[in-house]
Amino acid sequence: MKENLEQIFISEINPYKDSKFLLAVSGGVDSMVLANLFLSNKLDFSIAHCNFQLRGKESESDQKVLSDWCEINNIEFFVKKFNTKDYCKEQKLTVQMGARKLRYEWFGSFIEKGKVDFIVTAHHLDDQLETFIINSIRGTGIEGLLGIPNNVNNIIRPLLMTSKNQIIQYAELNKINYNEDSSNEKEDYLRNKIRHSVIPYLKSDDKNVLLKFRTTIKNLNKTSIFIEHVCAEWKEINFFREGDTIITNIYELENLFPRDFYIHELFKEFQFNYKEVIKLFDSDSGKYISSPYYKMTKNKNTLIITKINND
Amino acid sequence: MKENLEQIFISEINPYKDSKFLLAVSGGVDSMVLANLFLSNKLDFSIAHCNFQLRGKESESDQKVLSDWCEINNIEFFVKKFNTKDYCKEQKLTVQMGARKLRYEWFGSFIEKGKVDFIVTAHHLDDQLETFIINSIRGTGIEGLLGIPNNVNNIIRPLLMTSKNQIIQYAELNKINYNEDSSNEKEDYLRNKIRHSVIPYLKSDDKNVLLKFRTTIKNLNKTSIFIEHVCAEWKEINFFREGDTIITNIYELENLFPRDFYIHELFKEFQFNYKEVIKLFDSDSGKYISSPYYKMTKNKNTLIITKINND
Numbered sequence: 369m370k371e372n373l374e375q376i377f378i379s380e381i382n383p384y385k386d387s388k389f390l391l392a393v394s395g396g397v398d399s400m401v402l403a404n405l406f407l408s409n410k411l412d413f414s415i416a417h418c419n420f421q422l423r424g425k426e427s428e429s430d431q432k433v434l435s436d437w438c439e440i441n442n443i444e445f446f447v448k449k450f451n452t453k454d455y456c457k458e459q460k461l462t463v464q465m466g467a468r469k470l471r472y473e474w475f476g477s478f479i480e481k482g483k484v485d486f487i488v489t490a491h492h493l494d495d496q497l498e499t500f501i502i503n504s505i506r507g508t509g510i511e512g513l514l515g516i517p518n519n520v521n522n523i524i525r526p527l528l529m530t531s532k533n534q535i536i537q538y539a540e541l542n543k544i545n546y547n548e549d550s551s552n553e554k555e556d557y558l559r560n561k562i563r564h565s566v567i568p569y570l571k572s573d574d575k576n577v578l579l580k581f582r583t584t585i586k587n588l589n590k591t592s593i594f595i596e597h598v599c600a601e602w603k604e605i606n607f608f609r610e611g612d613t614i615i616t617n618i619y620e621l622e623n624l625f626p627r628d629f630y631i632h633e634l635f636k637e638f639q640f641n642y643k644e645v646i647k648l649f650d651s652d653s654g655k656y657i658s659s660p661y662y663k664m665t666k667n668k669n670t671l672i673i674t675k676i677n678n679d
Numbered sequence: 680m681k682e683n684l685e686q687i688f689i690s691e692i693n694p695y696k697d698s699k700f701l702l703a704v705s706g707g708v709d710s711m712v713l714a715n716l717f718l719s720n721k722l723d724f725s726i727a728h729c730n731f732q733l734r735g736k737e738s739e740s741d742q743k744v745l746s747d748w749c750e751i752n753n754i755e756f757f758v759k760k761f762n763t764k765d766y767c768k769e770q771k772l773t774v775q776m777g778a779r780k781l782r783y784e785w786f787g788s789f790i791e792k793g794k795v796d797f798i799v800t801a802h803h804l805d806d807q808l809e810t811f812i813i814n815s816i817r818g819t820g821i822e823g824l825l826g827i828p829n830n831v832n833n834i835i836r837p838l839l840m841t842s843k844n845q846i847i848q849y850a851e852l853n854k855i856n857y858n859e860d861s862s863n864e865k866e867d868y869l870r871n872k873i874r875h876s877v878i879p880y881l882k883s884d885d886k887n888v889l890l891k892f893r894t895t896i897k898n899l900n901k902t903s904i905f906i907e908h909v910c911a912e913w914k915e916i917n918f919f920r921e922g923d924t925i926i927t928n929i930y931e932l933e934n935l936f937p938r939d940f941y942i943h944e945l946f947k948e949f950q951f952n953y954k955e956v957i958k959l960f961d962s963d964s965g966k967y968i969s970s971p972y973y974k975m976t977k978n979k980n981t982l983i984i985t986k987i988n989n990d
Contacts, residue, residue, distance in 0.1 A: 504895050506891050507890075507891035508894070508895050509895070509899065513824075513895075561880070566877055566880065569872070569876065580816055580818035581816050581818065583818030584814075584816075584818055584820070584823075584824075587818075588820065588821065591820065593937050594941070598905075626901055626904050626905055626908065628901065
């Protein structure tokens with residue numbers, strides 16, 4: 369990579385620099401480098417650590433290293449123990465899916481309570497390439513290829529354009545302590561195959577694979593912004609808002625091309641399935657569909673979106 | 680795959696069924712299955728075979744098998760020998776790049792002379808996945824990920840949504856003769872690594888990898904159509920055409936968002952570099968840039984695109 373890690377970090381974090389951050393730190397090299405960058409750049413942050421109790425004594429030692437670091441550097445430290453295995457059994461989730469859910473629910477509560485402005489994670493370009501390959505062979509669209517979005521839902525990822533190698537080099541150069549192998553994604557079988565076999569194999573002939581892949585991600589990001597912008601402009605003209613209610617004309621929707629793609633993009637924020645939306649076009653007035661938070665009702669030649677009151 | 684190969688083939692070829700086709704046939708299983716599908720569906724086609732003289736006697740035997748097949752089935756057969764190695768040396772191209780260039784130039788000449796309506800190739804879903812991975816780690820955008828476009832420049836690829844496995848099964852079931860290993864891409868080192876190591880490894884845990892990947896390709900195709908359509912609509916309004924000349928307003932271009940992406944998309948058909956187009960915005964009147972076939976001249980607050988007369 370041409371720029372060094374600290375330069376990339378500063379340009380990524382700069383738009384938010386006066387905010388209050390909560391760093392998700394496992395104690396591994398990625399998140400310890402992240403914590404040290406926040407410290408050396410004098411940003412206002414605290415640290416949150418999930419102890420998933422998946423690796424016995426190791427889990428406890430991860431936590432100890434981290435709490436010591438916070439004490440020495442006078443950084444506020446939050447820690448939460450999860451009975452991950454029981455939770456995943458109950459919820460019928462794989463361990464990595466359960467752990468992810470627990471993690472983001474807990475982090476989200478800090479935002480909801482107004483304690484911090486942004487959650488920060490240490491995801492990097494190697495993670496991004498893994499996700500790209502995994503999602504492409506699972507069937508996805510451009511969002512899935514981008515996989516780990518930067519700056520969505522108050523989560524920012526300032527290391528997303530730097531490689532694992534850069535992170536390790538930075539840690540060595542700056543004598544940063546970290547726990548080896550503190551990942552909670554060890555149990556993700558496919559990710560591990562990609563991480564430990566496919567990507568090293570792709571890198572073996574061309575050291576610049578990640579630098580070039582970054583170009584792909586940048587291009588797809590631009591495409592994604594373009595799509596969002598075109599759809600936002602369409603909504604501006606065709607979504608009539610009255611309080612929490614949105615009314616839109618079916619005739620205008622039917623004329624869109626390519627229709628399926630547009631309908632998916634226009635209504636994904638409400639979590640409606642685009643095929644169900646299209647079915648409503650020809651339904652009787654009064655017919656409706658629901659998503660977790662919204663209801664969409666056909667009324668003559670319009671669709672009416674209302675919030676569902678979940679209280 | 681849920682549908683069988685012949686069903687997919689028919690639905691893909693149906694829009695063109697009354698055309699005259701030229702099939703690019705190497706003699707390998709993919710192109711021999713393609714030829715047999717054209718034959719059994721009674722389409723109007725002839726066959727073109729490139730003898731790149733890269734594999735000595737094998738090259739000759741490939742050609743013989745194919746000319747016999749054409750004679751038996753009364754199909755017009757075109758063959759051309761290329762001194763590929765000399766050509767690549769002269770042109771400073773890799774063998775696979777040189778061979779591709781020679782092949783498409785020759786095929787293109789059939790279209791130009793009006794002898795056929797469409798060139799047909801036997802590219803399939805496995806090729807598509809290889810190209811997807813290769814281009815993603817070389818740095819690309821959505822077009823590069825799609826890699827092998829269907830139906831561009833009079834080239835159609837009716838097997839693009841079927842897997843290599845389906846093709847082999849079809850060949851066995853229908854007792855189709857073909858030459859083993861008649862690929863001319865053997866020398867593409869990275870493609871071979873992906874073909875023989877990465878993809879089998881990805882498939883080893885999940886037999887449906889290709890079926891799921893097809894969903895990714897379909898989604899990206901829709902995205903690509905969306906982008907094209909939005910840009911075509913914009914051109915419809917903002918490109919003023921007078922004969923072969925196009926005039927467009929710089930102020931309108933400057934207001935586009937995201938600007939780089941839009942400028943790239945709007946002017947790629949003329950093969951202008953978007954960065955050079957943007958530089959013209961602030962240049963003096965009379966300043967111009969050139970691509971192989973077009974010239975773009977700044978004139979007050981407009982850009983004027985004219986064809987270059989290459990005669």
